[in-house]
Each structure stands twice: as structure tokens, then as C-alpha cells.
Amino acid sequence: xxxxxxxxxxxxxxxxxxxxxxxxxxxxxxxxxxxxxxxxxxxxxxxxxxxxxxxxxxxxxxxxxxxxxxxxxxxxxxxxxxxxxxxxxxxxxxxxxxxxxxxxxxxxxxxxxxxxxxxxxxxxxxxxxxxxxxxxxxxxxxxxxxxxxxxxxxxxxxxxxxxxxxxxxxxxxxxxxxxxxxxxxxxxxxxxxxxxxx
Numbered sequence: 001x002x003x004x005x006x007x008x009x010x011x012x013x014x015x016x017x018x019x020x021x022x023x024x025x026x027x028x029x030x031x032x033x034x035x036x037x038x039x040x041x042x043x044x045x046x047x048x049x050x051x052x053x054x055x056x057x058x059x060x061x062x063x064x065x066x067x068x069x070x071x072x073x074x075x076x077x078x079x080x081x082x083x084x085x086x087x088x089x090x091x092x093x094x095x096x097x098x099x100x101x102x103x104x105x106x107x108x109x110x111x112x113x114x115x116x117x118x119x120x121x122x123x124x125x126x127x128x129x130x131x132x133x134x135x136x137x138x139x140x141x142x143x144x145x146x147x148x149x150x151x152x153x154x155x156x157x158x159x160x161x162x163x164x165x166x167x168x169x170x171x172x173x174x175x176x177x178x179x180x181x182x183x184x185x186x187x188x189x190x191x192x193x194x195x196x197x198x
Contacts, residue, residue, distance in 0.1 A: 003029075006027070006028065006029045007028045007029065007059040007060070008028065008029040008031055008057065008058045008059055008060075009021065009025050009028045009029070009030060009031065009058060009059065009060040009061065009062050010031050010033055010043075010057070010058045010060070010061045010062070010085060011030060011031065011032045011033065011061075011062045011063075012033050012047050012050075012061055012062065012063040012066055012078075012082075013033070013034055013035070013047060013063060013064075013065075013066030013069070014032050014033070014034060014039075014041075014062070014064070014066075015034060015036070015039045016032070016034075016038075016039035016040065016041075017030070017032060017039075017040075021062055022062070022093065024194050024195060025060070025062065028059075028060070031043065031058070033045055033047065033050075035047070035145055036143065036145070047063075047066065047070075047078045047081060048070065048074050048077045048078055048081070049081070050078065050080075050081025050082065050084060050085055051077075051080060051081045051084045053081075053084070053085055054085070055084050055085065056085070056086065056087045056088065057085050057087070058085050058086055058087060058090060059086075059087055059090045059091075060086075060090055060091050060092070060093060061082050061085070061086060061090075061091075061092040061093070062092075062093050063078075063082075063092060063093070063094045063095070064093075064094075064095040065095060065096065065097065067079075067094060067096050067152070067157075068096050068097060068148045068149070068150055068151055068152065069133070069145060069146070069147065069148060069149060070149055070150065071149045071150060072150045072160070074149075075150060075160060076160060076163065076164055079092075079160065079161065079164035079165075079166070080164060080165075082164075082182075083164065083165055083166075083184060086184075088185070089183070089185055089187075089188065089191075090183075091181055091182060091183045091187065091191060091195075092166070092180075092181075092182045093179070093180070093181055093182075093195075094157070094161075094179070094180045094182060095177050095178070095179050095180075096151075096152045096157060096177065096178050097130050097148075097151065097152070097176060097177060097178075098152070098153065098154070098173050098176050098177050098178045099130075099131075099151040099152060099153055100153040100154070101173065101176050102117065102127070102130050102131075102176055105117065105176070106127055111127050112127070113126070113127045113128045113131070114126055114127070114128060115127055117129070117130060117176070118176065122134075123136065130148075130176070131148065131151065132147060132148050133146050133147035133148040134146055152178055153178070154171055154173060154178050157171070157178050157180055158171060158180070161180060161182045165184050166182035166183060166184055167183070167184055167185070168182075168183040168184070168185065168186055168187060169181070169182045169183070170182075170195070170197050181195050181197065
């Protein structure tokens, strides 16, 4: 039985529980949402339907490499769902591929779309995988929900978050990723300390 005082994080599109959460969620209750039943999620749900869930359930949302799997207008729907299920003062931690950094690497290294961009624990990631979705998994499963339908830079991710009502956004880049901590109100001291926001 879960502790009602324990903060809850909704892991949107997290695939399965073997994929670790960031350390700042240590001790939190982990609720997994995914569209793929193979990972045995707690909520088998398309993230575009989050507004059908009960409101104000979670202190945080973790969404890593998932927002790019929706067309931009559907991504706005997903973010509206984030705001719906977040408790007042909660936050969304979002990570997406950094297309600005990817394009710079492609040009600087003279890469083709079929060349290896980097090697991950899951294997080689081609330039096309970052742009269009992980081709190996799409071919293996036949599931097109692994396809990428949009992409982000710091500027474009910040814009869609602001348009979705996240008025306080803290962003950073590295490892070909953009990370954002998005709040709809000014974060309190507890979350500033937890996330290293200064």
C-alpha cells in the first residue's frame, strides 16, 4: 500500500520499470504510463488522453524522449494533460533530442542520414533514428508509435511549453538533448534545491 504522504511522479512514455528515473525522484512513488502494454504500465493510456484522468494527482511528471512522438498540435494536447494531472505547484521534467545540436554534428562530421550518430546502451543510433524514430524498434515491432513526428530545439521547446501555460521554465542542453523543468507557478525553495535551480 502506498504512503499518501509520498510524492508521486507520473513517468509518461517510460516503456518499462527497468529504465531508471533521475536521482531526484528517489523515494517517490513511480507511476508508469505507456501506450505499449508490453512494459506492463500502471496506466495503459495514450498521453494525448491525459485529460480523461483525475485531476491534480501528481507532484511531478517525467517525460523522457516521448514528446517528439506526437505531431506538434498533439504535443500541445499532451502538455495540457500534464497540467491537468499535476498538483498545484508541481512540475514536468521533459527531455527531448536537441535537433540544433544534431544538425551541427551532422554538418561538422560530414554524416549521412544513415550514418551512426552515437552508440547507446541499446545499440547504434543513426542520424535518421533521431529525426524519424528508432528504425530498429519500428521494424521489429511494427508499431508506428515509435516514430518521431516532430522535433525540438531549446527555442521551440520553450515556445510550446509557454503556449501550454508553463510560465516558469528552466532549460539546459548536453549529450544531444534538451532538458526542461516546467512549472506553471514560481517554484518553491524545496523544488529549487531538489532540481538545482539556484
